[in-house]
Amino acid sequence: MGAQQVADRFAELYGAAPEGVWAAPGRVNLIGEHTDYNDGFVMPFALPHQAVAAVSRRTDGVLRLHSDDIGGGVVQLGLADLAPGTDREWTAYPAGVVWALREAGHEITGADVHLSSTVPTGAGLSSSAALEVVIALALSDLYGLGLPRWKLARLCQRAENVYVGAPTGIMDQTASACCEQGHALFLDTRDLSQRQIPFDLAAEGLRLLVVDTQVKHAHSGGEYGKRRAGCEKGAALLGVDALRDIPYDGLDAALARLGDEEEVVRLVRHVVTEDQRVERTVALLHAGETRAIGPVLTEGHASLRDDFRISCPELDLVVDTALAHGALGARMTGGGFGGSAIVLAEATDVDTLTKAVQEAFAAAAFTAPRVFEAVPAAGARRLA
Numbered sequence: 001m002g003a004q005q006v007a008d009r010f011a012e013l014y015g016a017a018p019e020g021v022w023a024a025p026g027r028v029n030l031i032g033e034h035t036d037y038n039d040g041f042v043m044p045f046a047l048p049h050q051a052v053a054a055v056s057r058r059t060d061g062v063l064r065l066h067s068d069d070i071g072g073g074v075v076q077l078g079l080a081d082l083a084p085g086t087d088r089e090w091t092a093y094p095a096g097v098v099w100a101l102r103e104a105g106h107e108i109t110g111a112d113v114h115l116s117s118t119v120p121t122g123a124g125l126s127s128s129a130a131l132e133v134v135i136a137l138a139l140s141d142l143y144g145l146g147l148p149r150w151k152l153a154r155l156c157q158r159a160e161n162v163y164v165g166a167p168t169g170i171m172d173q174t175a176s177a178c179c180e181q182g183h184a185l186f187l188d189t190r191d192l193s194q195r196q197i198p199f200d201l202a203a204e205g206l207r208l209l210v211v212d213t214q215v216k217h218a219h220s221g222g223e224y225g226k227r228r229a230g231c232e233k234g235a236a237l238l239g240v241d242a243l244r245d246i247p248y249d250g251l252d253a254a255l256a257r258l259g260d261e262e263e264v265v266r267l268v269r270h271v272v273t274e275d276q277r278v279e280r281t282v283a284l285l286h287a288g289e290t291r292a293i294g295p296v297l298t299e300g301h302a303s304l305r306d307d308f309r310i311s312c313p314e315l316d317l318v319v320d321t322a323l324a325h326g327a328l329g330a331r332m333t334g335g336g337f338g339g340s341a342i343v344l345a346e347a348t349d350v351d352t353l354t355k356a357v358q359e360a361f362a363a364a365a366f367t368a369p370r371v372f373e374a375v376p377a378a379g380a381r382r383l384a
């Protein structure tokens with residue numbers, strides 16, 4: 001959706017042109033899954049799919065929200081009434097951002113918002129973070145808050161954790177706020193230090209496919225929370241602040257100390273090996289050995305499937321079929337229980353691979369998947 005279209009629709013809805021138009025992308029996580037709430041490493045990149053919002057300030061303590069992508073008209077909320085846990089609709093995401101900004105002491109006196117997004121929802125591509133970050137950036141700009149990107153991400157995470165009630169880590173919001181075109185973002189979620197890693201697959205004759213299984217995950221559902229609690233239990237049993245503090249070469253000793261806590265053992269093993277996979281991926285990309293990251297991605301999938309246990313038959317089918325048809329690597333991406341998988345492949349294998357996955361889904365009587373190529377795009381920015 002172009003900036004002009006979104007601005008035009010804003011003017012139709014609210015009777016005047018918006019003060020500005022902003023965009024924030026969805027993301028794909030290349031490697032580093034379920035590490036962000038363990039103070040570990042992640043490596044997302046931004047998608048060309050993005051949320052675009054036209055926004056104007058108000059002075060009367062009113063927030064008006066409209067999404068092109070959701071049925072229903074303009075929703076009007078009073079800023080004084082915003083309170084965590086009171087809204088179960090989509091409006092909780094933008095309202096939560098306004099709440100978090102105000103709670104942090106920023107004087108927001110109201111806003112009119114119209115938005116439209118091309119990020120598929122519930123597909124593991126972070127439509128929620130795109131929505132939060134586009135609102136946060138717009139308000140930071142309009143109200144002259146000058147918030148650095150990492151801080152915007154923190155406020156958005158707070159909105160999602162506290163206001164919406166979804167216990168997500170910091171990756172999605174940071175990816176949407178901080179990614180750069182042509183790069184993956186190597187993020188240390190402990191101190192939010194970041195490195196932009198050049199990630200230009202096309203130049204090497206490679207492609208990264210996203211396969212949206214169309215199986216909708218439910219993020220605030222209990223399974224995510226259970227994994228998170230299990231990781232916290234592991235850290236407590238091992239006497240560390242977070243699983244990040246277990247070094248890879250100390251993993252066996254740590255697992256031995258956990259004894260018969262079988263579930264915690266599996267969770268800890270995933271998180272510690274996954275952090276190491278992120279570091280290996282960064283090292284391989286740095287060395288120009290892009291094809292060699294394929295097996296690392298595939299290992300990550302096995303760990304999520306067998307140890308973390310958050311895959312599903314559709315995701316496994318994508319990975320198995322892709323690998324059987326020449327993919328260099330493949331894995332589920334995002335929170336799990338549905339959503340999307342990524343496939344790293346030679347450009348010349350893409351057509352065969354895509355067809356094979358589609359046929360396998362048809363043979364299994366699964367809903368047809370949506371396949372698209374992911375090229376690292378720009379992070380959040382002002383469009384007009």
Ligand code: ADP
Nearest residue numbers: 067069090117121122123124125126127128219
């Ligand atoms: P994901 O972030 O993986 O797409 P989530 O469950 O975290 O999935 O967030 C999806 C929710 O975000 C939707 O159910 C909806 O409430 C909200 N959302 C995302 N995009 C839009 C949009 N364009 N308009 C309105 N709400 C949206």
Ligand code: MG
Nearest residue numbers: 126127128129
């Ligand atoms: Mg989300």
